[in-house]
Amino acid sequence: MIEKNWNSRKSAILFVTVAVLLLAAVMVAGIVFSTKAMQTDFSRKNQSPSFSFLFGTDWMGRDMLSRTLAGLSLSIRIGLLTAVVSTALALLLGTAAATLGSKADAAVSWCIDLCMGIPHILLVILISLAFGKGFIGVVAGVSLSHWPSLARIVRSEVLQLRQAPYVMTAEKLGASRFSIFRRHILPHLFPQFLTGLILQFPHAILHEASVTFLGFGLPPEQPAIGVILSESMRYLTTGKWWLAVLPGLSLAAVTLLFSVTGNCLRRLLDPASAQE
Amino acid sequence: MRHRLQFAGKKLLRMILLLLGVSLAAFLLMNASPLDPLQTNIGQAALGSMSQEQIEVLEAYWGKNTPPAERYLQWLGSALRGDFGDSLLYRRPVLQIIGERLGGSLWLMVSAWILSGVLGFLLGAAAGWTRGKWPDRLIRGYCLLISSTPVFWLAILLLLVFAVWLGILPIGLSVPIGADAASVTLADRLAHAILPALTLSVTGVANIALHTREKMIDVLESDYVLFARARGESKSSILLRHGLRNMALPAITLQFGSISEIIGGSVIAEQVFSYPGLGQAAVSAGLGSDMPLLLGITVVTAALVFGGNFIADLLYGVIDPRIRRRAAHK
Numbered sequence: 001m002i003e004k005n006w007n008s009r010k011s012a013i014l015f016v017t018v019a020v021l022l023l024a025a026v027m028v029a030g031i032v033f034s035t036k037a038m039q040t041d042f043s044r045k046n047q048s049p050s051f052s053f054l055f056g057t058d059w060m061g062r063d064m065l066s067r068t069l070a071g072l073s074l075s076i077r078i079g080l081l082t083a084v085v086s087t088a089l090a091l092l093l094g095t096a097a098a099t100l101g102s103k104a105d106a107a108v109s110w111c112i113d114l115c116m117g118i119p120h121i122l123l124v125i126l127i128s129l130a131f132g133k134g135f136i137g138v139v140a141g142v143s144l145s146h147w148p149s150l151a152r153i154v155r156s157e158v159l160q161l162r163q164a165p166y167v168m169t170a171e172k173l174g175a176s177r178f179s180i181f182r183r184h185i186l187p188h189l190f191p192q193f194l195t196g197l198i199l200q201f202p203h204a205i206l207h208e209a210s211v212t213f214l215g216f217g218l219p220p221e222q223p224a225i226g227v228i229l230s231e232s233m234r235y236l237t238t239g240k241w242w243l244a245v246l247p248g249l250s251l252a253a254v255t256l257l258f259s260v261t262g263n264c265l266r267r268l269l270d271p272a273s274a275q276e
Numbered sequence: 277m278r279h280r281l282q283f284a285g286k287k288l289l290r291m292i293l294l295l296l297g298v299s300l301a302a303f304l305l306m307n308a309s310p311l312d313p314l315q316t317n318i319g320q321a322a323l324g325s326m327s328q329e330q331i332e333v334l335e336a337y338w339g340k341n342t343p344p345a346e347r348y349l350q351w352l353g354s355a356l357r358g359d360f361g362d363s364l365l366y367r368r369p370v371l372q373i374i375g376e377r378l379g380g381s382l383w384l385m386v387s388a389w390i391l392s393g394v395l396g397f398l399l400g401a402a403a404g405w406t407r408g409k410w411p412d413r414l415i416r417g418y419c420l421l422i423s424s425t426p427v428f429w430l431a432i433l434l435l436l437v438f439a440v441w442l443g444i445l446p447i448g449l450s451v452p453i454g455a456d457a458a459s460v461t462l463a464d465r466l467a468h469a470i471l472p473a474l475t476l477s478v479t480g481v482a483n484i485a486l487h488t489r490e491k492m493i494d495v496l497e498s499d500y501v502l503f504a505r506a507r508g509e510s511k512s513s514i515l516l517r518h519g520l521r522n523m524a525l526p527a528i529t530l531q532f533g534s535i536s537e538i539i540g541g542s543v544i545a546e547q548v549f550s551y552p553g554l555g556q557a558a559v560s561a562g563l564g565s566d567m568p569l570l571l572g573i574t575v576v577t578a579a580l581v582f583g584g585n586f587i588a589d590l591l592y593g594v595i596d597p598r599i600r601r602r603a604a605h606k
Contacts, residue, residue: 118578119543126574206427
């Protein structure tokens with residue numbers, strides 16, 4: 001039994017390593033191919049997938065494989081940035097709500113309810129508009145709208161921790177609020193933070209792509225997946241399926257890889273939830 | 277009963293205050309936007325050829341000269357009297373547009389809401405029942421796959437397969453192109469709504485299925501099911517009498533809480549299928565800086581979401597006496 005557990009743990013670690021390396025490779029490849037993704041060549045336009053152009057070419061003769069890679073790389077980078085910002089925000093506001101008294105708690109709960117009341121996509125659109133769309137708009141939109149549910153979890157976690165015997169003892173021994181927070185609460189929040197962060201990636205990536213697709217995100221000259229797919233809509237009826245199918249499939253694959261990696265990591269970090 | 281009314285009253289009051297908050301937040305966000313409505317709607321070239329007076333008239337029309345506080349208070353004042361102002365793009369009352377568009381969207385949203393709820397519940401129950409075996413793995417795999425797939429890409433795929441390759445369903449819009457309103461049949465409308473509704477249902481399944489699965493596993497591991505087994509109850513009777521009841525009501529409340537996601541999905545699906553619904557109006561209002569319309573849509577959809585949450589809160593109390601008692605205790 002012990003032998004078997006050790007094996008599944010080991011294979012999870014192996015999987016996570018491979019997945020992270022793969023995602024890093026896609027990210028780097030996207031940056032390397034970013035100039036090639038913009039190159040037009042009208043002698044080779046509208047070619048269906050072949051050995052020389054695995055993902056085909058578009059109506060301006062741009063290589064769709066390079067464009068997809070560049071788009072995925074953009075997605076991953078934006079996903080990383082927004083996930084870090086929104087998780088940090090959730091951690092900050094969640095602990096603030098749980099430790100700074102009832103007024104702060106009410107204020108944060110109010111903000112959470114407000115954010116969750118506006119349909120998610122609309123909220124991202126509104127924030128992106130407030131920041132003038134583009135890269136900053138989409139990053140602000142996605143990161144400022146993703147914190148509420150995690151903040152709620154962090155809040156209840158901290159509330160629970162404050163009732164723990166060792167925290168109560170530390171209080172009685174006269175430890176300051178800050179040192180209790182740093183020495184007794186923060187270490188417990190770390191796994192929450194990490195898994196929250198990783199499980200935030202897929203959401204962030206999908207929302208960035210959706211908002212860009214709708215026209216509120218990255219500008220059309222960037223090879224983002226949302227842009228590629230919204231452009232491909234015009235060519236669907238003429239049978240150019242590869243413009244839409246392959247980039248979208250790649251994005252789904254990257255997101256799936258993030259989700260599965262996140263779940264693996266959660267099990268590694270939090271064995272209590274890993275009964276299955 | 278008195279506690280429940282009190283509870284409902286408190287929730288309702290909070291909901292109204294939150295709606296005010298939503299309108300203010302949405303207004304502030306739109307107001308903060310550096311995008312110039314004149315540039316986006318009229319264009320640099322046209323503006324360049326206009327006289328100063330013409331530009332001033334346009335600026336007044338798009339509300340550039342009124343201070344934000346005054347504008348919001350004006351809007352709030354008339355909104356409380358039931359007038360959400362006129363859309364700047366469509367030049368018609370906002371509520372009229374929302375009414376028309378909501379009619380189209382409700383079709384989609386309600387059918388997808390019911391379909392995804394029922395399907396998700398059944399799949400989740402099946403997965404929980406066969407925990408660890410291949411149907412469970414299959415269903416969980418599907419949920420993971422669907423939650424990793426961009427909704428708009430799924431919509432494009434469905435469009436490609438059913439409208440372009442097989443050619444059995446229309447590509448977009450809600451009625452045939454060029455048909456006059458009188459000749460549009462119910463069948464036409466249905467055929468045009470199938471793909472967007474399908475997109476929404478397919479994506480809505482994952483959340484509820486996973487939740488129901490967890491619940492099913494909890495129920496199967498509970499003491500009362502163990503006792504029922506010991507009494508010699510058959511599997512089907514355990515499922516019907518102990519399983520379904522305990523799972524169905526939390527699932528219903530979860531489904532009421534998921535209205536925000538359905539609306540978000542419909543924004544995207546309507547855009548892909550050019551379906552003239554509320555979501556599409558929201559996108560055009562956002563792209564065209566049509567503040568009154570976007571504000572109206574945000575408030576109306578937020579009211580729908582809060583309404584759903586409110587029903588979910590009430591249902592929790594109705595279903596679970598423990599929650600009701602705790603609320604009364606407070």
